Amino acid sequence: MAKFKHFTLEERVSIEIMLKASLSFKAIARELDRDCTTISKEVKNHIMFKRTGSYGRPFNNCIHRLTCNHTYLCEKSHCRIRRCRFCSDCSKFCSDYKAYTCDLLSKPPYVCNGCASLTKCTLEKAIYNASYAHDEYVLRRSESRSGITISEDEIKRLDKIITPLIQRGQSIHHICVNNRDLIMHSEKSIYNYIDYNLFSTKNIDLPRKVVYRPRKKLKNHFKVDKSYRIGRTYQDFLEFMKENPDTPVVEMDSVEGTKGGKVLLTIHFVDSQFMLAFIRDANTSRSVIDIFENLYLELGPDTFLKLFPVILTDNGSEFTNPKAIEFDRQGNRITRIFYCDPSAPYQKGAAENNHELIRRIVPKGQSFNSFQQKDISLMMSHINSYSRKKLNDQSPYSVFSFLYGAKTLAKLDSELIKPNEIIMNPSLLKY
Incomplete structure (x- = not known):
């Protein structure tokens, strides 16, 4: 069984073909010599949603789409569709509108690729597309290898810990050594976060830091997940x-x-x-x-x-x-x-x-x-x-x-x- 290897585009194409053939995750895993959990994660992580209808029917994800009797709710002078269930805009104005998601998407294979009703369904579709999945994977891989990233909630958490201690005159080294299990970031990272003005405290609050000439830095400090x-x-x-x-x-x-x-x-x-x-x-x-x-x-x-x-x-x-x-x-x-x-x-x-x-x-x-x-x-x-x-x-x-x-x-x-x-x-x- 393959271990610690990323999926290739060819493997993703194979997954797409086998999903369309309604093969289970276990069957796909056997074909690709992978764990079935790996296949499941790959599919769930790269689902592409499409709000498209079917032949002759527009997108409509209302729970009442099959029984609705409303007419001309969109009030458009050019609209010639009498029944609102056949109109793509009426749901925006309908007080009875309630979004509905297909129950089959909550269990394996989580996508519509092999569904027999795909060409007749007017609900939002969840599709696994090999090209889309590979492009998304390449983009995320590239982003993960450049810059630094930290969530806003994590910034707030660290700021509450570090800023009061710096205001007491403590050094970053002293703070990191005595709060290692609480901070869980390296000393270098904390200095970087202060450099980028993520905390309430600034470099001017670090007595020794301000006497050193700052090193040249790249303009783009942060990575932004462009996915x-x-x-x-x-x-x-x-x-x-x-x-x-x-x-x-x-x-x-x-x-x-x-x-x-x-x-x-x-x-x-x-x-x-x-x-x-x-x-x-x-x-x-x-x-x-x-x-x-x-x-x-x-x-x-x-x-x-x-x-x-x-x-x-x-x-x-x-x-x-x-x-x-x-x-x-x-x-x-x-x-x-x-x-x-x-x-x-x-x-x-x-x-x-x-x-x-x-x-x-x-x-x-x-x-x-x-x-x-x-x-x-x-x-x-x-x-x-x-x-x-x-x-x-x-x-x-x-x-x-x-x-x-x-x-x-x-x-x-x-x-x-x-x-x-x-x-x-x-x-x-x-x-």
Whole structure:
């Protein structure tokens, strides 16, 4: 039996073929001279999900899809599909919609490759594809061999241990020696984390460290697991929009003040040019997730699904946990996230252009540290009340209100500013 060897592309192709032939994991393992648990892990770790329907039927994963009698829920003037069970958009507006996942996917082989009903099924499919699995494996292998990685929760845990002891004048060596079982990281790693400003303590708090000349370091200190982009690239976004041309798009980005200070998260609704902005203490993925969880609770599932069907963003490290935003705590999908190509901000140009209005009020290089969320909400109310030529001289506030209602605007803490009272310079936030 093969041991300690990675799967090759040829072996993955064999797995795909045998899954399609409905062979069990044990049978596949015998053919490839592997352990059946290894085959099981390989399949489960590289499942590709597809939201496709069947011949003549669109994707529909509602539990009532076979008995539903609703008609014309999507209220689209061009929609000629009377029965909503045959429409791919009506589930977004249906109050009876409840996502359903095939029970067969909870047990081996965990995928639909060999299912006899695959060509007739309208549910979300779980597919093992050899090329997809191998590309994902190569990417993860490459990422695991470069840079350093540490979770945000682990950073917080270490910070609570190390920072108080450093403030007592203890050295990193003394701390690591006497707290080895608690810290469980090497002394060198702790120094690296402090260098990269992951902790509350800084190099200036280490008396001996500041007298040494720092060594030259590579610019890219951290590895970012880029496997999250698989199935979410800009090309995937274009294909999705081609299949769903009437889906409104939301563009998401970050706006920095000064390095290491507070950061804005901006959410731009392309169809109305309406923009939300939220202040964050640090540019972390957790802070982005918290904002969307609060929006989901404040707006409610129906309104959230209507406002955020598709989100397009860049490749910033704060956006590297898309699944935490795409699914609620019960595992139901509530949005879709796609990523622009690297170094291609023009692909979400609407948000970038709107940032120029923010810079009129908070010039580039000025810190956000003195601002609270109420200040940012005030700034965005003025910006969203500002008339736009592209909107036929209407304001984004007015267009958004027409599309989604005044109640939604109230939940988003946005108010209409009278045209002659709008301030679009730094004096707005100076008290």
